[in-house]
Amino acid sequence: MSLRFQRLLLILLTLVIILIAVLLILYNTRENVSYFYTPSEIDKSEIIINKTIRIGGFIENDSFNKISSSSFKFRITDEKASIPVSYNGILPDLFREGQGAVIEGAFNNNDVFNATNVFAKHDENYMPASIKEDLKDTGYWNKKYK
Amino acid sequence: MKFLVNPSKFNEIADYIFKPVLILSIILFALGLLFSLIISPDDYQQGSTVRIMYVHVPSAWLALLTYAIMTLYSIAALAFRIPFGFIFNTAVAPIGAVFTLICIVSGSLWGKPMWGTWWVWDARLTSVAILFIIYLIVIFMNLSFENRIVREKVVAIFILVGSVNLPIVKFSVDWWNTLHQPATISKFSKPSIDPSMMTPLIIMTFAFMMIGLAIAILRIKTEIISRKSNLG
Numbered sequence: 001m002s003l004r005f006q007r008l009l010l011i012l013l014t015l016v017i018i019l020i021a022v023l024l025i026l027y028n029t030r031e032n033v034s035y036f037y038t039p040s041e042i043d044k045s046e047i048i049i050n051k052t053i054r055i056g057g058f059i060e061n062d063s064f065n066k067i068s069s070s071s072f073k074f075r076i077t078d079e080k081a082s083i084p085v086s087y088n089g090i091l092p093d094l095f096r097e098g099q100g101a102v103i104e105g106a107f108n109n110n111d112v113f114n115a116t117n118v119f120a121k122h123d124e125n126y127m128p129a130s131i132k133e134d135l136k137d138t139g140y141w142n143k144k145y146k
Numbered sequence: 147m148k149f150l151v152n153p154s155k156f157n158e159i160a161d162y163i164f165k166p167v168l169i170l171s172i173i174l175f176a177l178g179l180l181f182s183l184i185i186s187p188d189d190y191q192q193g194s195t196v197r198i199m200y201v202h203v204p205s206a207w208l209a210l211l212t213y214a215i216m217t218l219y220s221i222a223a224l225a226f227r228i229p230f231g232f233i234f235n236t237a238v239a240p241i242g243a244v245f246t247l248i249c250i251v252s253g254s255l256w257g258k259p260m261w262g263t264w265w266v267w268d269a270r271l272t273s274v275a276i277l278f279i280i281y282l283i284v285i286f287m288n289l290s291f292e293n294r295i296v297r298e299k300v301v302a303i304f305i306l307v308g309s310v311n312l313p314i315v316k317f318s319v320d321w322w323n324t325l326h327q328p329a330t331i332s333k334f335s336k337p338s339i340d341p342s343m344m345t346p347l348i349i350m351t352f353a354f355m356m357i358g359l360a361i362a363i364l365r366i367k368t369e370i371i372s373r374k375s376n377l378g
Contacts, residue, residue: 092262
């Protein structure tokens with residue numbers, strides 16, 4: 001085995017070991033690395049009142065209620081569980097029913113989630129607006145795209 | 147392919163291709179801007195804001211690509227004693243740092259109207275911020291040693307250690323819940339982007355590549371000269 005090949009092997013081996021070490025750390029701290037919980041991951045028995053957490057999911061269809069110009073009530077869901085949310089503040093442009101969102105806040109005593117921040121989450125699909133109209137006209141519009 | 151490892155061969159090729167690369171980058175940028183600002187359609191969800199993608203995504207790809215090439219050159223330089231690898235790393239690190247910065251700033255400008263926030267500490271954004279810090283450390287290390295031989299090796303080893311971050315950046319959106327959406331274009335599936343929006347993205351990516359290559363050629367040539375005259 002030539003010297004340069006030994007050095008190459010040593011470098012690659014070191015890299016693999018470092019990568020495994022880092023991935024092990026990240027794997028074991030994934031609860032903290034993840035930016036939000038999904039509604040079904042939240043265990044009702046383990047809810048800590050007034051502890052700030054983030055929940056990510058979709059805004060449930062027909063759940064959005066505008067109380068006043070800056071006060072809203074809606075439900076966030078991942079199609080397995082659903083959580084009622086109340087929010088005072090400004091909603092981002094992309095916020096609408098059926099759209100993804102991440103909500104920061106805390107549960108109150110009545111199991112309602114009091115949001116302090118609402119972030120809209122968009123998906124990885126990009127499509128010209130005109131095509132959406134075409135699809136709607138011809139009846140091929142898939143509601144899931146909403 | 148000797149010009150990829152041999153400084154004088156590199157100089158020959160570089161003199162030959164520099165002007166064509168520069169002209170190509172100008173043409174591609176003009177074409178890319180025309181496509182991304184005028185010809186490409188509005189997005190069905192995001193409207194005109196989607197056009198930020200045509201700067202954000204190419205700069206992100208180039209930031210990762212630059213680091214990946216630096217990693218390969220570090221391995222070559224350390225294992226096969228190819229000094230050109232050290233020259234390359236010194237010259238190119240600032241280019242990668244600028245691409246990362248463009249990615250972060252444009253992403254921030256995109257995030258404010260769409261997500262409702264400039265910045266969040268989710269896995270994707272944090273790992274890209276770490277990539278930027280790694281680039282900065284490489285740049286500062288390159289400026290800080292008295293002995294060039296020692297400095298080159300230390301920097302190359304640091305680049306190798308930092309390369310662990312690359313797969314984390316790439317897969318962060320798949321491994322963890324993040325505010326950032328998953329990849330639109332991946333090798334294994336049909337891209338979920340319309341061809342009319344894919345075209346400006348591809349053109350802008352090549353434009354970024356060409357401008358990066360042009361600056362890299364200049365910087366590598368400068369680095370070779372300064373080493374010959376013992377300034378580096």
